[in-house]
Amino acid sequence: MILIRDVGTIVTMDDKRRLLKGHSVFIREGKISAIELTDQLDALLQTQNLHGVTIIDGSESVLLPAFINTHVHTVEHLSRGLIPDDLSTFQWASEYANPFCASLTEDEAYCSAKLACLEMISNGTGCFVDVNILGSLGHVDAIAQAVEDSGMRAILGRGVTDLWPDDMPDITPPLKAALWHSSASEALGEIHSLLSRGTSRAGGRVQLWASIYGLTFFSSDELLKGVRSCANHYNTPLAFHISSSREEAALSLRTHGVWPITRLEHLSVLGPDVLLTHCTLVNDHEVAIMAERDAKVAFCPAAALRLAKGTTQVGKIPEMIESGICVSLGADGASSNGIFDPLRLANLTSGLYKDARFDPSLVPAETALELITREGARAIQAEALLGSIEVGKLADLTLFDSTGPEWAPGHDIPRTMIYSVDGRSIDTVIIAGEIVFQNRQCNSMNSRQVIDEAREIAARIAHRLGLDPRPRWPTIR
């Protein structure tokens, strides 16, 4: 049991978006069991046996639902800073990121995922989505174990393909083994193997979804329709990388006569349980299709900027939000984006379209905060359990120390959070009713050990792959 007592401001993110002052939150058996004015809750709790309750003083704090990051590749964490930043999406993926990820052993994937979890917890994230895991089912198991050990929640899935376009560089043997299957039925067999072992682990903290690698030019019609059937069979949602870049849209048009989302519509794959990641190249007709099908979006603003995807030129995120489409935010992998702080991703999203279209009314601070909380929960089909602070919901909470200068004078908390605050003032993170981070220290992992192991293993992998991690500037020792 945990009592977060007398919180300065609770940003509930409930249907009325109430901001509660001077309230306390009581957590029991992993759920929020009471939210009351502090005096009233104190009186109520005096009548109960509260032996063993942990009391957190919230009087100089702001409490939010723990953030939800809807697109991550945890195996990319060991490649941070290793891959040049002047590559197109295709070059970055085919020459560096995918071969790197495909080369990791299961132990290395575990180490990388632990580092990713540590960074996400430190930034107030309770749950993330990593559904394009390369390698094998053993790699999925290793990452699931890292999630379980970290105390986080995650949605995991396998990334598989059955096509290799002629204009892509030849597939390397390790990448072939990690990603590619010679037929749709073989690829689908692997998804069945994963999901038939159960779609929930670690007491529900780890969920398995039907997924394929995505970027639909890597996928035959048979694979796309088959993974839809697979999701129906195991009653799981479904996720794709899609319409990520100009190259992908052009290739889809050349090969299939339509852009990727239209292709999914023609194949009857879309639905309210589908999470579409990236969605940079989407036309107005496709926005209408997505709204009609109630498909969800994981937009990755920092990766879009670094890989020059053109989101400020052609992106339709404001139109999607305007159409009622659920838009959530993802970090993507650490080699295409270095930002795992959801507040920084929300800040970027809030600013990109204001500037690109000379329109300061686009993506206001309140909307940006919704993208990383309640819309994140909606994107993963968990709005009944996560994404807001309400009695009966799961106790995934992030407590900010609001005494720093970036919080002052504190006139409008949502605006202050999106335009001024970042993850550095997070003091405490609670996931599933457990305090996994407190006083800016991780309780569930030995941070020093996780970081030291990651450094050592990352250097070993770079050496093994013949990649030179040295900066462009001269290093003097």
Ligand SMILES: [Zn+2]
């Ligand atoms: Zn991705």
